[in-house]
Amino acid sequence: MKAACFQDIQKVACKEIVNPTIIEPHDAIVKVSLAGLCGSDLHVYYGRETGVDVDMVMGHELVGTVVDVGQDVKQISIGDRVYTPFTTNCGDCFYCNSGMTCRCPSGQLFGWVENGIGLHGGQSEFVRVPLADGTLKVVPESVSDASALLLGDNFSTGYYCAEMCEIEPGGTYVVVGCGTVGLLCIMSARHLGATNIYALDPVPERRAEAEALGAIALPPGEAAIREIKSKTENRGADGVMELVGLPDAQKLAYDVMRPGGIMSVVGCHCTPHFAFSPIDAFDKNLTYKTGRCPARYYMDQLTGLVADGTFEIDSFVSKRFGVEDCAEAYDVFSNRKDGCLKAALEFG
Ligand SMILES: [Zn+2]
Ligand SMILES: [Zn+2]
Known part of the structure; x- marks a missing residue:
């Protein structure tokens, strides 16, 4: 064969x-x-x-x-x-x-x-x-x-990521990474009741797809973080779904979330270190959920x-x-x- x-x-x-x-x-x-x-x-x-x-x-x-x-x-x-x-x-x-x-x-x-x-x-x-x-x-x-x-x-993984984020209607959510799983995660988050979803991805075509699914798509970076904070009385997102699995994406997820928020991660990380420290996690009362779907x-x-x-x-x-x-x-x-x-x- x-x-x-x-x-x-x-x-x-x-x-x-x-x-x-x-x-x-x-x-x-x-x-x-x-x-x-x-x-x-x-x-x-x-x-x-x-x-x-x-x-x-x-x-x-x-x-x-x-x-x-x-x-x-x-x-x-x-x-x-x-x-x-x-x-x-x-x-x-x-x-x-x-x-x-x-x-x-x-x-x-x-x-x-x-x-x-x-x-x-x-x-x-x-x-x-x-x-x-x-x-x-x-x-x-x-x-x-x-x-x-x-x-x-892909769909199961995207849905799992959205579900782990414990979406509440009216909350503000961020999806980091808009490949196929990220886009399916956006669809899932909407199905679970999210109305304010920001989608961060450097690739314009992927941002266009995310917009078509009802997200506000931005290139990742400081400007995106400022924008999301400005829309949440400077708190940051209630939950972040991270689907990339690279240190920069993890740091971005940390920086864009509010204290007490949930970081849901299905991005498959290959390095043994976190991009934020246990002190950083403590200082944000962060809930970190991750794993193979x-x-x-x-x-x-x-x-x-x-x-x-x-x-x-x-x-x-x-x-x-x-x-x-x-x-x-x-x-x-x-x-x-x-x-x-x-x-x-x-x-x-
Ligand atoms: Zn796969
Ligand atoms: Zn078994």
């Missing part, structure tokens, strides 16, 4: 590799129809996170059809159109039962194989999905592949709202490529060429 395989920093290539097969009795094999490229794939692509094997299949966002199941798989059948969160989970442990599916002790992240250990990603014609009963979910007929893909990661839990919460049209997210997958053109897909997506916000590989 053909797959988008990691070769080296900034080098992903389409390779012919061996098809996956059932290894454990709870595995399923999925024939992929659509596989997303995600901002966190770029951590591997740019070498911000290192250690993955050459020829590892990239990606953790996928939708497809089940073509084989192990003997212990009971909830999912051959022929089902399914979607998945970016990590597997058993569906039946303390964490899975309490909505923290991303911390299932048996779970694995798609698209991370180190010294032969781990799970290949979904940017390939076929993918092995362990713990299929807990992980996979059948896509309702009215939900498109693109929407299902976003439910498995329990996407399997949110797939259950949000799919109905996509199926009934409350959220129209389909168009966020703005560019599609064949797997043969995966190198170009990474180039276009990582460099935001042609204003590309979200790219996916489409399989025939």
Whole structure:
């Protein structure tokens, strides 16, 4: 089969590799129809996170059809159109039962194989999905592949970020970072009742998208902080949603929030240090919430709202490529060429 395989920093290539097969009795094999490229794939692509094997299949966002199941798989059948969160989970442990599916002790992240250990990603014609009963979910007929893909990661993560911010009507909120997850976070925050949302991003096209969703978009910096403070009797925002994962964004989030506010962070930080100190946190009575999104839990919460049209997210997958053109897909997506916000590989 053909797959988008990691070769080296900034080098992903389409390779012919061996098809996956059932290894454990709870595995399923999925024939992929659509596989997303995600901002966190770029951590591997740019070498911000290192250690993955050459020829590892990239990606953790996928939708497809089940073509084989192990003997212990009971909830999912051959022929089902399914979607998945970016990590597997058993569906039946303390964490899975309490909505923290991303911390299932048996779970694995798609698209991370180190010294032969781990799970290949979904940017390939076929993918092995362990713990299929807990992980996979059948896509309702009215939900498109693109929407299902976003439910498995970007939309769930954006919604989680907004929900952690404990939005109150009338409050002032700031979204730092307006990539796909940030934009979906803005939609979610509005759904949860936020009316005053500031969106900070250096990229003009992203600010235009944020404005279209009802946010006031500004370039990040001192002027934005002054503007937001001037609209809140010089207090600052009641909550900040940080979706970037870099020190500058974290510092900005700190500076723009009021004392007693909530900082909700789904940006995937790769450095071991905070951009603000414990003293700074104390001096602002800051609540800091962060972590990997329990996407399997949110797939259950949000799919109905996509199926009934409350959220129209389909168009966020703005560019599609064949797997043969995966190198170009990474180039276009990582460099935001042609204003590309979200790219996916489409399989025939
Ligand atoms: Zn992702
Ligand atoms: Zn579990």
